[in-house]
Amino acid sequence: MCESGDDEMKRSCVFRVRWGKESFSIQISATATLWELKQELLKRTNVLPDRQKILGLTLRPYLLADTVTLQEVCNKNEYNLILMGTPEEQLQQIYNHAPFPEIVDDVEGESHRTEIVHFEKCMETLERNIKQLQITLMNELRPQKRLLVLDLDNTLMHNSYSTTIQDAIRPGVHEMLSTVYPFYDICIWSQTSWRWLEAKITEMGLLLCPHYAISFVLDRLAMASVTVRKKRQLKKHSVKPLQVVWRKFPDHFSPQNSIHVDDLSRNFVLNPENGLKVSPYTTKDTNDRELFLLTNYLVLIAQREADFSKVNHKKWKHYERKHRRELDNIFQTFF
Structure with missing residues (x-):
């Protein structure tokens, strides 16, 4: 379960988040909702909640409503999470450039006998x-x-x-x-x-x-x-x-x-x-x-x-x- 103290309102969950090459920790009240966790992730990454893909919770995120509280899904002291999602400014770069900047042509120059x-x-x-x-x-x-x-x-x-x-x-x-x-x-x-x-x-x-x-x-x-x-x-x-x-x-x-x-x-x-x-x-x-x-x-x-x-x-x-x-x-x- 999440950490507990004498006061129920002081219980907290600790999430160690890996996002690409970055790592950081978030400590948040166990009574907070999944939406509130997403808001904390937004502050750290600028990835909008609707674009956040959170891997590592006990249930897959698509099975969870944003209104569920963290204490309902926490079953251990700390969680290691993987966050996948792209900040809005990077998405605009993806949609605006053509051709794709880092794609190697997979068709030209193919070699069958090497x-x-x-x-x-x-x-x-x-x-x-x-x-x-x-x-x-x-x-x-x-x-x-x-x-x-x-x-x-x-x-x-x-x-x-x-x-x-x-x-x-x-x-x-x-x-x-x-x-x-x-x-x-x-x-x-x-x-x-x-x-x-x-x-x-x-x-x-x-x-x-x-x-x-x-x-x-x-x-x-x-x-x-x-x-x-x-x-x-x-x-x-x-x-x-x-x-x-x-x-x-x-x-x-x-x-x-x-x-x-x-x-x-x-x-x-x-x-x-x-x-x-x-x-x-x-x-x-x-x-x-x-x-x-x-x-x-x-x-x-x-x-x-x-x-x-x-x-x-x-x-x-x-x-x-x-x-x-x-x-x-x-x-x-x-x-």
Whole structure:
């Protein structure tokens, strides 16, 4: 419970808040409401209450009314909270600039056949980076779930929006995440900085949907640099090595139960057997069906395949068409 004294009105809760790279503490009366806590967070961060996503309370915030008192949800002395949300002035920057300032073009220059130069040195560097990297869980990992790693830009959304991020969401994003959640723990991995990544996933509504939960999010700091040889030329670029996740959570994830979905195949050059390339989503298209087909495929392999690394994910659409009839029985079992 929250701290208690002789006087009920003097009871207080202590919240240690992590917001991006910043950390601070808030001590507030246990009789205060969730709305009052949000007002204190507003003073510290300039994130409006409606945009605040608070992770770490005993119940998910979307289950709580703003009028609930903190003593109703506090069941220990102190709380470590993660606050996600973007100040209004930063949101204006996001909506006003075009093209997006820190987005690397995920389409141009894709490389299918590559040879990694100085592979041993690359793996040594990766090993050092893994030891230094800290992954913060937003939601606890569940036993016996597979891992779904999703790229963000040009996979789940495009960057040609001029009004709101909601307009840039690819058709089927929430439907896909809700459908695959019984089978997978979900990670969003973007090659942008945390500042922009946090803003986008928050505005997209990926964090507080009642039908699924994002386990953790990775930004460009978790990526590794590799030098590859293509057509006798050497090129250096960043990749998303799943080894990072496998080493951090060895009791949960491995090459056998992990899949990485991206619009750029060079992002999984260090673990190609676990990579699945989708068509890039670069502008608004209400007729785009890629994620609906992908949903079927992810459900099918979760039920049919013991080792994802032995599945030819390059032919994922053929696999989906071949086994689509099995989906009715699967959905009847799990939904």
